[in-house]
Amino acid sequence: MADSNFYAVIMAGGGGTRLWPLSRRKRPKQLLKLVGDASMFAMAVDRLREILPVERILVVTIADQIALLQKDVPDIPHENFLMEPMPRGTASVVGLAAIHLQQIAPDATMAVLTADHYIRNIALFHQLLESAWQTAQDDWLVTLGIHPTFPSTGYGYIQRAEKIQQHHSLAIHRVLKFKEKPDLATAKAMLLSGDHDWNSGMFIWRVSRILDEFKKQMPDLYQGLTRIASSFGTPAKNDVIAEVWHGLKPVTIDYGIMEQAQSVAVIPATDLGWDDIGSWESLFEVLPGDENGNIFIGCNPVIVDSDHSLILSENSRRQIVTVGMEDTIIIDTGDALLVCNRHDAQKVREVVTLLGDIDNGKYL
Secondary structure (H helix, E strand, C coil): CCCCCEEEEEECCCCCHHHCCCCECCECHHHCCCCCCCCHHHHHHHCCCCCCCHHHEEEEEEHHHHHHHHHHCCCCCHHHEEEECCCCCHHHHHHHHHHHHHHHCCCCEEEEEECCEEECCHHHHHHHHHHHHHHHCCCCEEEEEECCCCCCCCCCEEEEEEEEEEECCEEEEEEEEEECCCCHHHHHHHHHHCCEEEEEEEEEEEHHHHHHHHHHHCHHHHHHHHHHHHHCCCCCHHHHHHHHHHCCCCCCHHHHHHCCCCCEEEEEECCCCEEECCCHHHHHHCCCCCCCCCEEECCCCEEECCECCEEEECCCCCCCEEECCECEEEEECCCCEEEEEHHHHHHHHHHHHHHCCCHHHCCC
């Protein structure tokens, strides 16, 4: 982007519990190399380099992950890593980044992105960001919608209204409604309607505009953000952030702001090649399988009458053999072994909760 007031904010503080046992406290999902030779975090940064210098890329994460992320992408300036003391939802993450930008670039427009997306069509991604930036200059809150390819029950949806603008070949629509993750019947109806997109969780807006929305819709959070902003440049900054964060309720930016906001726009993206790598099952949409739909990572198992399964191993001494397995996920990290049905992959986060009580969380 030619505009020097355009910044990207990468949210990189997630725990990645649905990617256990590979994702751990000391190896969060953002640092996993599941697609190619780079981590998901490094890929998120790399696809911005052509349009933004790293000096205008901010990263919001928790304290335990800052050193790990810095080591992974060392050319991002240290001061560009913003620390949230503990996860409190994406609304607080966006707010923290917004007040930081308000201090250093009051006229900034920020793109809110995540560290666990996989995007194949980088050129289209850049066009979408440029169109979103242009739309945001008219004080729209802009989100990127993903053209749905199947009736997913794992994504939220955005219902489009009339077209309000067009930049190049991209149409920009007013948002009619944000919708939570549906059941299968509702998802099928949304797909047939032709006016729904998957909610990508990517947003673009002017800093002043989103702070006005916080003031209007989330006054308690806005008051806390104001306290934090007043502590910038003082020795009390970290203590103030910790105190404010302790009293926050976890709220997503979708629920806290977007669902009730006015002047919200969506840019539908077709052929972006987008995937949210949030669970083991999501890898079936990203990685190619063999002739039977099996995916192998880091291993060469012996497969007999088995299909549509994912096998990942970090244990080079163990020979994995499957017989008569279908839609199965096997993840072997040496000290932990996960075996589950592919269609139950979302339940892995429940297992992580149970493991917290075993050996003081040894396996987390």
